[in-house]
Structures are given as C-alpha cells and as structure tokens.
Amino acid sequence: MKPLANSWTGSGSGASELHALRVSGLRKSFGRPAVSGIDLTIAPGEFYGLLGPNGAGKSTTLRMIAGLLAPDAGTIEVFGIDVRKDPLAAKKLIAWVPDEPLLYDKLTVMEYLEFIVGLWRLDANKAQGHAQELLKRLDLWQHRDERCEGFSRGMKQKAALAGALLHEPRLLILDEPLTGLDAAIARQVKDLLLERARQGCTIILTTHLMDVAERMVQRLGIIASGRVLAEGTLDELRTRTQQVGGTLEDIFLRLVTNAKEEVAAS
Ligand SMILES: Nc1ncnc2c1ncn2[C@@H]1O[C@H](COP(=O)(O)OP(=O)(O)OP(=O)(O)O)[C@@H](O)[C@H]1O
Known part of the structure; x- marks a missing residue:
C-alpha cells in the first residue's frame, strides 16, 4: 500500500517525519504488570496491527500512546x-477510537460532530x-438528526469513527474497531x-479477527503478557516461525503457545 501525499502525510506539525510512532521501553503495572517493556516503531503512512490474546496488554498500550494513561516507564513519540x-501537540495529531x-447520548450525530x-x-x-462526506460514506447521513442514544452498537462505532476522522488525524489509533459489527x-x-x-494516514489497530488483520495491515506486532513476541510483515513472520504458507492464525497460535510453554518451563 503506497501512501499518497495529502493532508495526512503533510508536514503540518513541523515535527520529525522519520517515525509516525516510536515507543520505547513502555511499562505499566496495575498491581501486576500489564505492559512489560514494549518497543514499537511505525513509519508514516503504515497500517499496523497489534495482536495478542485477551489480557496481553494491547488496550493498555494504545491508551498510553493516546495519552490517556500515564506509563510507569518508557517514552512515546x-x-x-x-x-x-x-501532550497537547501530540493529541492534535492523534485520534483514538476505543472498543x-x-x-x-443526548446529542444527535450531527451535533456530536459540531x-x-x-x-x-x-x-x-x-x-x-x-x-457530510463522512456521514454519507458511513451510511449515517439519513440518521444525522437522531440522538446517539437510539443508535445500535455498529452505528455508534461508525459515529465515533466519523468523529475521530473529522480533524484529519495523522495517527489513527483503533481498539478493536470491527468487533460486533x-x-x-x-x-x-x-x-x-x-x-x-x-491516502497516507498512519493507522494502528488491535483486533482478534485474524483474517481481517491478514488482509488489511502491512505490518504486525504480536504481543503476550505485555511483551512483543514478534514483529514484521506476514511473510517475515512466516519465515521467523517456519510456517511457510501458514495463515496468520497459525503463526499467532504458534507464537503464543511457544511463549506460554516457555513461561511454564521457567
Ligand atoms: N484499569 C485497570 N485496572 C486494573 N487492571 C487493568 C486495568 N486495565 C487493564 N488491566 C489489566 O491489564 C492487563 C492487560 O489488559 P488490556 O486490556 O491491556 O489487555 P488486552 O490485550 O487489550 O485484552 P483484550 O484482548 O481482552 O481486550 C489485564 O490483566 C487487565 O486485567
């Protein structure tokens, strides 16, 4: 997927264009460790998938990147x-859509966007x-004057996405955007x-839908117990796990099972 030059790729922030996101040594504990030293680097315009079993630390990582949760240690650029x-300068470049x-609820979707x-x-x-373009695109235009409280989960998810895209973020962070739709x-x-x-917007998403991740994202990070187990394109992960022709699900299960076995043996 080749990024195009436009408002998402432009150098409007005046900030470094080398990395869209650089996370180093990120840690967070809630009594027990949730994120235990995560490093991630995502290039401008990259579509990145963060995968991991339940409780792996994905949402905690995204919330720290979005500036909603203070890390115990580490840096996020x-x-x-x-x-x-x-934080204010960073937030101008970011949009976060939670799961x-x-x-x-009392606002109509149009009032919410206003x-x-x-x-x-x-x-x-x-x-x-x-x-208007976003609402039409997401099939919400005919519901623009309805209160969000009457929306289905999918309609709410689409309204939240429209809201997130409205300020043309350069980094879009989505936590399980497709679950339940x-x-x-x-x-x-x-x-x-x-x-x-x-168009060049950098996207990082989490999902449990392996086929979606396999088809949509350019590079993947697989995490478990708050650590990155492996990172790369699907082909790189296949090579690394010796699963020639394997699906992402095969690779994911192999990595996660190996990690569990290593923990059990230690
Ligand atoms: N606010 C919190 N207070 C206490 N523990 C938390 C809190 N948020 C997350 N945790 C714990 O941190 C760990 C990681 O949770 P997190 O939600 O980041 O995982 P996840 O990979 O997003 O999981 P899932 O796929 O189930 O959404 C879990 O053990 C969770 O119980």
Missing part, C-alpha cells in the same frame, strides 16, 4: 513529539463538508480505513 512532555464508543468541530477549532465550512457495517469501516491508509 508521535511524529517526533514526546506524548508526555507535550466501546464514547459518544454523548461539538468536535468546536473542540478542535476547525474551520467550520471545511469541517461541515467533511462531516455486522458484515455490511464492517465492510464500510474497513473500506474507509483502507482508503485513509492509502
């Missing part, structure tokens, strides 16, 4: 900006056109994400 030292969409326009102080005319809604979301990735 987004386009060269230290998320902890300059449970956070919307204001709220976001105000929050980011976006150019109202430009943002209005963009909001029906096939038609999942297709709309996947198509929109792939389009944004093609």
